[in-house]
Amino acid sequence: MTGATLIPWSVAIIQPIFRAIGPAASSGWRFAFGAIVLLAISRPNLRKWTKEQWITALIFGFVTAFMNQAFYQAIERIPLGSAVCIEFITGPFLVAALGKRSWNQFLLILLGGVGVVCLSHPGGGVTFAGAVFAVGAGLGWASYILASHRMGGQTLGFEGLAVSMSISTIFCLPFIVGSAHTLLSQPYLSARMLIVATMSIVFGFGAELLAFRRVKPATAGVMMSLDPALAFMIGVILLSEKITALDILGLVLIVSAGVGVTFREARKELLAAE
Numbered sequence: 001m002t003g004a005t006l007i008p009w010s011v012a013i014i015q016p017i018f019r020a021i022g023p024a025a026s027s028g029w030r031f032a033f034g035a036i037v038l039l040a041i042s043r044p045n046l047r048k049w050t051k052e053q054w055i056t057a058l059i060f061g062f063v064t065a066f067m068n069q070a071f072y073q074a075i076e077r078i079p080l081g082s083a084v085c086i087e088f089i090t091g092p093f094l095v096a097a098l099g100k101r102s103w104n105q106f107l108l109i110l111l112g113g114v115g116v117v118c119l120s121h122p123g124g125g126v127t128f129a130g131a132v133f134a135v136g137a138g139l140g141w142a143s144y145i146l147a148s149h150r151m152g153g154q155t156l157g158f159e160g161l162a163v164s165m166s167i168s169t170i171f172c173l174p175f176i177v178g179s180a181h182t183l184l185s186q187p188y189l190s191a192r193m194l195i196v197a198t199m200s201i202v203f204g205f206g207a208e209l210l211a212f213r214r215v216k217p218a219t220a221g222v223m224m225s226l227d228p229a230l231a232f233m234i235g236v237i238l239l240s241e242k243i244t245a246l247d248i249l250g251l252v253l254i255v256s257a258g259v260g261v262t263f264r265e266a267r268k269e270l271l272a273a274e
Contacts, residue, residue, distance in 0.1 A: 007199075008230060009234055010199040010200040010204070011075060011234070012238035013199070014030070014192070015239070016189065017193055018076065020182055020183070022179070025176050027065075027069050027172060028176035029179070030068070030196055030200065031064075031068070032172075032176065034198070034201025035162060035168070037197065037198055037201070038158055038161055038202060039162045039166065041158060041202075042157055042158040052154065053154050053155060056154055057151065057160060058167055060147040060151045061164040061165065061166070064144055064168050065171040065172055066140045067141050067143070070133045070137035070140055071134070071137035074130050074131075076130075078126045079125045080239060080241060081231045081235040081251065082247070083130065083231075084232075085228040085254050086135060087137045087138040088138065089113070089115065089138065090139060090142075092145055093254075093257065094109070109257070111256065114250075115251070115252070118246045125242070148205075148208060158202075160209070161205060165201055228251055
């Protein structure tokens with residue numbers, strides 16, 4: 001819940017940086033600032049790292065960079081709540097729903113799909129390009145859950161996250177080089193980026209990494225079923241985004257589908273424990 005709240009909340013804070021350097025550079029600098037803070041906190045002893053840990057960090061760094069780049073491109077084009085709904089339904093929801101194939105699971109996937117259609121209605125602010133980027137972010141989110149679970153099992157504390165976010169920064173270097181002067185020459189923007197990186201990368205991703213160490217990827221997916229609702233609330237309250245009746249219907253359908261999968265997974269784990 002901590003990550004689900006802090007990450008979309010940071011989107012509201014980063015809006016002035018979007019206007020100054022664009023979404024791609026904003027995403028890259030967020031990783032850079034977050035990596036610096038994490039490296040200072042964790043101080044990883046890289047000489048003791050194994051080949052498997054480096055491979056996992058490389059994969060985690062890449063999928064996280066891809067996910068965030070696609071997400072920032074999406075919210076540049078469509079409302080935050082709609083972007084997170086589409087991202088959720090094509091990412092963590094599918095990870096959870098496809099964990100066990102059944103007619104009930106299929107109906108829940110269909111319910112979530114109808115919710116996305118409701119969000120895509122004319123006048124709802126969802127463009128084709130924005131939806132495509134949100135779908136890409138969702139696929140990245142699914143990969144992020146799997147990679148984060150693996151990273152959490154191979155490293156201690158935040159050292160794995162620190163190394164992975166440094167790798168994410170390297171992948172984003174082509175996007176941030178040209179904006180270095182604009183961001184670093186304006187202390188106001190740099191301070192805002194530091195706040196965003198600390199909220200989303202250090203506390204947001206850090207909280208999710210701790211959670212993913214303790215649960216299976218499918219369970220982690222259903223834990224995020226309320227993310228779309230939180231994103232809609234933040235979009236309306238902090239970004240003054242408009243919401244229609246069909247948006248609300250779509251949100252209800254998607255959250256209901258997520259809760260349905262959550263209930264099935266919780267029941268299955270309870271029966272397995274008995």
